[in-house]
Amino acid sequence: MDCVTANVIHQEEVQGGYQVLFLDAPAIAPHVQPGQFVHVRVPHMEESVLRRPFSVYRADGPVLQILYKGVGKGTRTMTYLRPGDSLGLIGPLGRGWPRLTEGRFPILVAGGYGMAALYLLARSMPMQGIAFFGGKSAPDILCVNEFEALGWEVQISTQDGSRGTRGIVTHCIDAWWQAADLKGRQVEAYACGPNAMLQAVAERAMARDWVAWVSVDRNMGCGVGACLTCVLKTRTPDGGWRWQRSCKEGPVFECRDICWEDE
Amino acid sequence: MDCVTANVIHQEEVQGGYQVLFLDAPAIAPHVQPGQFVHVRVPHMEESVLRRPFSVYRADGPVLQILYKGVGKGTRTMTYLRPGDSLGLIGPLGRGWPRLTEGRFPILVAGGYGMAALYLLARSMPMQGIAFFGGKSAPDILCVNEFEALGWEVQISTQDGSRGTRGIVTHCIDAWWQAADLKGRQVEAYACGPNAMLQAVAERAMARDWVAWVSVDRNMGCGVGACLTCVLKTRTPDGGWRWQRSCKEGPVFECRDICWEDE
Amino acid sequence: MKNPVMVASGTFGYGPEYAELVDLSQLGALVVKGIAWEPTRGNENPRTAETASGLLNAIGLPNPGAEGFVREYMPFLRQHDVPVIVNIWGRTVEEYVRVAEYFEGIEGVAALEVNVSCPNIKEGSAVFGTDLDLFRRVLDAVRSATALTLIPKLAPNVAAIADFAKAAEASGADALSLINSVPALAVDVETRRPKLANVTGGLTGPAIHPLAVKLVWDAARAVRIPVIGIGGIATPEDALEFLIVGAHAVAVGTASFTEPRTAVRVVEGIDDYLQRHNMASVQALVGTFQCN
Amino acid sequence: MKNPVMVASGTFGYGPEYAELVDLSQLGALVVKGIAWEPTRGNENPRTAETASGLLNAIGLPNPGAEGFVREYMPFLRQHDVPVIVNIWGRTVEEYVRVAEYFEGIEGVAALEVNVSCPNIKEGSAVFGTDLDLFRRVLDAVRSATALTLIPKLAPNVAAIADFAKAAEASGADALSLINSVPALAVDVETRRPKLANVTGGLTGPAIHPLAVKLVWDAARAVRIPVIGIGGIATPEDALEFLIVGAHAVAVGTASFTEPRTAVRVVEGIDDYLQRHNMASVQALVGTFQCN
Numbered sequence A, B: 001m002d003c004v005t006a007n008v009i010h011q012e013e014v015q016g017g018y019q020v021l022f023l024d025a026p027a028i029a030p031h032v033q034p035g036q037f038v039h040v041r042v043p044h045m046e047e048s049v050l051r052r053p054f055s056v057y058r059a060d061g062p063v064l065q066i067l068y069k070g071v072g073k074g075t076r077t078m079t080y081l082r083p084g085d086s087l088g089l090i091g092p093l094g095r096g097w098p099r100l101t102e103g104r105f106p107i108l109v110a111g112g113y114g115m116a117a118l119y120l121l122a123r124s125m126p127m128q129g130i131a132f133f134g135g136k137s138a139p140d141i142l143c144v145n146e147f148e149a150l151g152w153e154v155q156i157s158t159q160d161g162s163r164g165t166r167g168i169v170t171h172c173i174d175a176w177w178q179a180a181d182l183k184g185r186q187v188e189a190y191a192c193g194p195n196a197m198l199q200a201v202a203e204r205a206m207a208r209d210w211v212a213w214v215s216v217d218r219n220m221g222c223g224v225g226a227c228l229t230c231v232l233k234t235r236t237p238d239g240g241w242r243w244q245r246s247c248k249e250g251p252v253f254e255c256r257d258i259c260w261e262d263e
Numbered sequence C, D: 001m002k003n004p005v006m007v008a009s010g011t012f013g014y015g016p017e018y019a020e021l022v023d024l025s026q027l028g029a030l031v032v033k034g035i036a037w038e039p040t041r042g043n044e045n046p047r048t049a050e051t052a053s054g055l056l057n058a059i060g061l062p063n064p065g066a067e068g069f070v071r072e073y074m075p076f077l078r079q080h081d082v083p084v085i086v087n088i089w090g091r092t093v094e095e096y097v098r099v100a101e102y103f104e105g106i107e108g109v110a111a112l113e114v115n116v117s118c119p120n121i122k123e124g125s126a127v128f129g130t131d132l133d134l135f136r137r138v139l140d141a142v143r144s145a146t147a148l149t150l151i152p153k154l155a156p157n158v159a160a161i162a163d164f165a166k167a168a169e170a171s172g173a174d175a176l177s178l179i180n181s182v183p184a185l186a187v188d189v190e191t192r193r194p195k196l197a198n199v200t201g202g203l204t205g206p207a208i209h210p211l212a213v214k215l216v217w218d219a220a221r222a223v224r225i226p227v228i229g230i231g232g233i234a235t236p237e238d239a240l241e242f243l244i245v246g247a248h249a250v251a252v253g254t255a256s257f258t259e260p261r262t263a264v265r266v267v268e269g270i271d272d273y274l275q276r277h278n279m280a281s282v283q284a285l286v287g288t289f290q291c292n
């Protein structure tokens, strides 16, 4: 974990308002584990006291990529960043995706920036499984070529049917599950996306004996475990619950650990 | 007076950190009188609740020019403005320079952005006189060619002697005054620059029976006379004093009206 | 009132200053800069300083006196289709009474806002707003002096604003407005002198908005008379927050300096919101805060 | 203390959280997140919301309890060359006494900061900080309970902070720290619900700096014991303002979230300033405010 000033190498729009930001961050990029995030101080936004968290999309040598969309004040300001600008970066932060359990079959489930948050995982996996990508419409489906280039099968669903199957991502998953011949393997799922998507994956995982890891999205303050903003309710062995910090113990949790009834 | 959004046409550095900003302001530019100012809402500076006042350097058709230097938060932020950006503009504001009194000989005295604040006056004068420009060093002497092109004689002084006479501007004025043959004309002086310069001009004006107009620089709030931030002490006929608003009754005052002892 | 959006005292002059830029008839009401019985010059320079998302001011209530104000500005104001609320202040209870009595007879004055909370008067006016007994005393006296609509303006720097709100209601106030600026201080570290000639000043602007919303909520729950929410409004959303927690109207202050047409934009933004949420009037929104 | 710059309670965890990014030995002191006798879970989510130049929080003082804290964190803290100040709180006078007594025996605790001013505890802790009698009662009790250095932390939402400062001094406090966060409220206008689960919260960050400077000035003039200035420090200049108006030390809060090394940069900036102004020590600067 380090706190640095990173120069913007370049920035490009991918599609549907999604941007990829390339940063020169030699003190951070090489240490990133799949599923970890960086905490960004957006420049020209003095009115804001908080940083903004982003999953690391790619880390190649000193270069770190973030894939994001302008949804609010901070992310919209970020779209103006140009080569030569610089920004503050803390990272890598959080506990990323655990390794695939020996003998399990990996599936990835993603919506929105979740596709970016899963890319490094897909790249580092010992075997390729299936990636289920869901979104409202075709422009929300990202990185498909990249995942396919890694040898992953990508199944796409959009709510308006403009790309892939019409419907939500769990329809695809269920259809696949009905037909799947996993040759005795159990599934290990990795999901990042809207909360409803995570919960739907969790339900299936619990019903079908999958291991399922979900990366949660909580508003963050410090990003390092100090402020206790980003907490989420997790189950304790005694049947009770306790807060865990999604920036420190998370953002990835096994779905059984989360008190979904409080989400 | 209007309140508009103006597009940046372009911006260029002149010298010594001074910038000229070209704005498209058709609702304002054609109405500007020499010595008036505009009140600028600097973009990307949400943390600041106040606008920043700038004299109009030139107004040609719909195009308004501001000459400024990055001295603080707002002006430094302005240096990043590029074509396509836009900013808020209220103007024209204040009472500008009065017309030259029939039969008087005009002299201009300027330091810093004062050279810009006097340009439109020089251009509109019925006769050309002498302009005395002072500054710390050569890069602080601006617009000399422009004034000469209008037919004005420009006498320059710099404190380090790097351009023109070494010393402060009043040395030049005094030397000129000693030798001047004004053919019976009285002087009418117009000054804009640091307060000490204005006061030195005022002293001479009062001793030598000049009329002298000075444009004062007060921190401003509203710029339109509502907040009473920008007040300065002025003499009343009964020997007392009253506040006047430099944004409304000013920024130009006859030097005898100002209570210099309180400056 | 045509709409619930006023402009706050001291931030919109006496009317003419912004009239070229803002159509006054689009304002719910115009609250003029504080008026005392005697003309007053106010504080020395500098009178304002910028802070993070805020403005510090100690103007010191310069004003032409009640008669001077009526002579110089009421003819202009009467020509415009906008309710005029006169903000009044004094250094003693007697001064408050005098100016309140005077305005009862003046045509075109819709209401008096009683400023007991300006932090920039040294003679003791500040104390009226933070000492419950003095507060009651001045309001009782002003109430007896005039039949005009009375709107005490509360100070934010108290431990329990509800007590002041209730006291004002008990004294016969017709409405409340809050908050006035928050006592504050900025220092120029190079000279080690205060940034304002008056040393301390009042903080206003977006910086104080969340604390104003809290105080307005506390006050609105404590009384039945309408509350006017003031403090840091720069966007329609800021104003909506006040209405939702129970204010019946709002006033835009410092933001008029940033953007003269803020109040008008707030009016439009509230209209949009009401339409989007299928609400027939502002009344339907007031006090709809869901806090449990 | 090596230098007068501490990190404020609740904004720097218990020490380990920032240790990879900030050299703890460069801090004047580390004030840990508030500790009560019993472990507490704190409030529901959301716990923070951004405002203009500020942060609204209602974390609700989750903590592992006094014994849990000592077991989990003191071994780490004792290994570092930084004075540890434990911020304590309770819901009753007895709870304060219990936790204060407990820490007297704990190695490595330099002082206790007594939080009587957290606006986010519903059971009544807030009242300790704004009711002068309760305030005296809890401080007298804590004073009798421990010989440790005691630093009451004052609430900003009072009419006369000097009264609280004097009361603390009279109760035997060794120093004062102020301010705690300012009670405030933010509303999501689309849902008409509060942005924080706890409804109200405490406002912190640059937005509140000028009001903190005013209160620190008022408090520092009222007492002889040292005052620690807290509130909205993001730059060395912000800290210098506190020192100039009379604080002997400062603490950086919210700004550590923005920039973890803020406190260290403030230390360096103060050093620069002292050198530029030919001052031998911070002492030479404290209270040099020129205000007449």
Ligand SMILES: Cc1cc2nc3c(=O)[nH]c(=O)nc-3n(C[C@H](O)[C@H](O)[C@H](O)COP(=O)(O)OP(=O)(O)OC[C@H]3O[C@@H](n4cnc5c(N)ncnc54)[C@H](O)[C@@H]3O)c2cc1C
Pocket: A037, A052, A053, A054, A055, A056, A066, A067, A068, A069, A070, A071, A072, A073, A074, A075, A076, A113, A116, A117, A216, A217, A218, A219, A220, A251
């Ligand atoms: C661990 C983690 C990893 C993330 N990775 C990515 C990523 O790789 N790419 C990406 O585009 N985004 C990512 N996000 C979400 C991103 O942090 C938010 O979109 C961002 O903070 C919004 O900031 P803003 O200033 O633009 O929005 P704000 O102006 O703060 O808010 C605008 C809107 O966005 C919502 N919002 C604010 N914060 C969040 C949040 N944390 N999550 C969801 N909505 C929010 C608000 O409720 C509001 O409606 C991640 C979040 C977390 C916690």
Ligand SMILES: Cc1cc2nc3c(=O)[nH]c(=O)nc-3n(C[C@H](O)[C@H](O)[C@H](O)COP(=O)(O)OP(=O)(O)OC[C@H]3O[C@@H](n4cnc5c(N)ncnc54)[C@H](O)[C@@H]3O)c2cc1C
Pocket: B037, B052, B053, B054, B055, B056, B066, B067, B068, B069, B070, B071, B072, B073, B074, B075, B076, B113, B116, B117, B216, B217, B218, B219, B220, B251
């Ligand atoms: C009527 C009028 C006309 C002006 N015309 C011009 C012009 O044509 N070109 C130009 O460059 N400047 C002009 N100025 C000055 C200009 O307004 C200030 O330089 C500007 O407001 C500083 O803003 P800032 O945010 O950069 O500085 P801040 O961050 O606000 O302050 C930085 C430094 O500048 C000083 N400062 C702040 N405001 C002023 C001020 N009004 N005057 C002088 N110093 C100030 C501060 O004390 C501080 O030291 C004019 C001012 C007035 C009142």
Ligand SMILES: Cc1cc2nc3c(=O)[nH]c(=O)nc-3n(C[C@H](O)[C@H](O)[C@H](O)COP(=O)(O)O)c2cc1C
Pocket: B227, C008, C009, C010, C011, C033, C034, C055, C057, C059, C061, C087, C115, C118, C153, C179, C180, C181, C204, C205, C206, C208, C230, C231, C232, C233, C251, C252, C253, C254, C255
């Ligand atoms: C420059 C200035 C002058 C003010 N003068 C007065 C005044 O004369 N009387 C008064 O009651 N309030 C006065 N106020 C307070 C405002 O009416 C308002 O209560 C305060 O600014 C908070 O609102 P805001 O944050 O929207 O500015 C003044 C405020 C400012 C900024």
Ligand SMILES: Cc1cc2nc3c(=O)[nH]c(=O)nc-3n(C[C@H](O)[C@H](O)[C@H](O)COP(=O)(O)O)c2cc1C
Pocket: A227, D008, D009, D010, D011, D033, D034, D055, D057, D059, D061, D087, D115, D118, D153, D179, D180, D181, D204, D205, D206, D208, D230, D231, D232, D233, D251, D252, D253, D254, D255
């Ligand atoms: C997230 C957060 C948690 C806090 N927790 C505590 C606490 O446990 N005890 C306490 O006395 N103050 C607490 N505070 C208040 C700070 O110590 C400090 O007084 C306040 O933040 C003002 O300083 P700042 O503006 O620099 O942040 C907390 C503040 C924040 C932002």
Ligand code: FES
Pocket: A219, A220, A221, A222, A223, A224, A225, A226, A227, A228, A229, A230, A231, A245, A246, A247, A248
């Ligand atoms: S964001 Fe501060 S503890 Fe997680």
Ligand code: FES
Pocket: B219, B220, B221, B222, B223, B224, B225, B226, B227, B228, B229, B230, B231, B245, B246, B247, B248
């Ligand atoms: S700047 Fe507001 S009155 Fe002049």
